[in-house]
Amino acid sequence: MNALFALISARNTEFFRDKSALGWSLLFPIAIIIALVLVFDDDNPSLYQLGVYGVTEEITQLQTLKHIEIIHYDDLAQAQHKVARHLVDGLISGDTYWVNPDSAQGYILEQVILSKLPQLQTKPITGDAVRHVEWILPGIIGMNMMFSALYGVGYVVVRYRRTGVLKRLQVTPLGAWQFLASQLISRLGATVLSSILVFVVIAVLFDIQPQGNIALLVLNTVLGSAAMISIGLLVASRTRSDELCNGLLNILSWPMMFLSGIWFSLEGAKPWVRFMADCLPLTHMNDANRAVIIDGAGLLDISDHLLFLVAIICICLGIASRTFSWD
Structure with missing residues (x-):
C-alpha cells in the first residue's frame, strides 16, 4: 500500500508542477462553456x-x-x-x-x-431540397480529418520530444523543415485515403452523385487535410507536455467542430460568429466540398476557399519550422 500511495503522490506532484497542464485543465472547460453560451444561447429562436x-x-x-x-x-x-x-x-x-x-x-x-x-x-422557384446525407457528409468527413490531423501529428511529435527521439535526430543532417515535411506527407496520405474510402462507401450506399468535378473534391480534401496537419505541427513544434498539447489541440478543435458547419448551417448567424467561422480552415473545406457536391461548383467558384487553405499551410509550416525545438 505504501508503494501505491507513493506513486499516487508522485503523479499528483508531477501534475501540479506542470503549470501549463494545470492551467488548461481549469481554464479550458470554462472557456468552452462561455463560448457556447455566447454563440448558441438565444432567447428568441427563429422558426x-x-x-x-x-x-x-x-x-x-x-x-x-x-x-x-x-x-x-x-x-x-x-x-x-x-x-x-x-x-x-x-x-x-x-x-x-x-x-x-x-x-x-x-x-x-x-x-x-x-x-x-x-x-x-x-x-x-423550383428546385430539389438538399438531402440531409448530402449536406452532412462533407462535414463528418472533415471532422474525422480534423481529429486525425491534429491529434495524430501533435501527440506523435510531443512523444518524440519527450522520449528523446528528436534529440537523436538533431545530430543528423536532417533539418527541421524536412522532419516537419515528412510528418505532413505521411499523415496526409493516410488521412486523404481514409476520407476517400468513407466518401465512396457512403456515396454508394445512399446514391450520392456529386454535381461537380471529383478532382476538385480530392484537391480540396488534400489542401484541407494539409492545413489542419500544419496547425497540429505548429502546436507541437515547441510543446513538451502531453497535457498542454491536449489542451491546445482541444481549444483549436472544439470551435471548428461547432462553428465549421458540420452539424448545422450558419446561414443567418450573427456577424461575429460568421467571422469566427470564416477564420477556420475546416469551414472553408466544408463549404468548398458542399459547393462541388451539391451545386456543381467549379474551380473559380471555390478558389477563395482553396487560397485560404494554401495560406494556412504556408503560414503554419513556416512558423513551425522557424520555432521548432528538438529538445
Whole structure:
C-alpha cells in the first residue's frame, strides 16, 4: 500500500508542477462553456428564415413578427438559389416574393407574409431540397480529418520530444523543415485515403452523385487535410507536455467542430460568429466540398476557399519550422 500511495503522490506532484497542464485543465472547460453560451444561447429562436434583397420598404411591417429571421443578401441569384434548394424559406425583393412550392416551411411563411403584405406578387422557384446525407457528409468527413490531423501529428511529435527521439535526430543532417515535411506527407496520405474510402462507401450506399468535378473534391480534401496537419505541427513544434498539447489541440478543435458547419448551417448567424467561422480552415473545406457536391461548383467558384487553405499551410509550416525545438 505504501508503494501505491507513493506513486499516487508522485503523479499528483508531477501534475501540479506542470503549470501549463494545470492551467488548461481549469481554464479550458470554462472557456468552452462561455463560448457556447455566447454563440448558441438565444432567447428568441427563429422558426423561419426570410431572405431580403435590396431596399424593401415593406420589410418594416415584418420586423415585428416573432420567430422569423431576416437575412439580407447582396446577390439576387444567390438568394434565389438558397430558396430553390430549401436553404432559405422565402425571399422578398421590391414588390416580389419568391417561394419554393415544395417547401413546407416556405408554404407556411408565405401565408404569414401575404397576410401582412397582400400586394406582393408571388413567384415560384423550383428546385430539389438538399438531402440531409448530402449536406452532412462533407462535414463528418472533415471532422474525422480534423481529429486525425491534429491529434495524430501533435501527440506523435510531443512523444518524440519527450522520449528523446528528436534529440537523436538533431545530430543528423536532417533539418527541421524536412522532419516537419515528412510528418505532413505521411499523415496526409493516410488521412486523404481514409476520407476517400468513407466518401465512396457512403456515396454508394445512399446514391450520392456529386454535381461537380471529383478532382476538385480530392484537391480540396488534400489542401484541407494539409492545413489542419500544419496547425497540429505548429502546436507541437515547441510543446513538451502531453497535457498542454491536449489542451491546445482541444481549444483549436472544439470551435471548428461547432462553428465549421458540420452539424448545422450558419446561414443567418450573427456577424461575429460568421467571422469566427470564416477564420477556420475546416469551414472553408466544408463549404468548398458542399459547393462541388451539391451545386456543381467549379474551380473559380471555390478558389477563395482553396487560397485560404494554401495560406494556412504556408503560414503554419513556416512558423513551425522557424520555432521548432528538438529538445
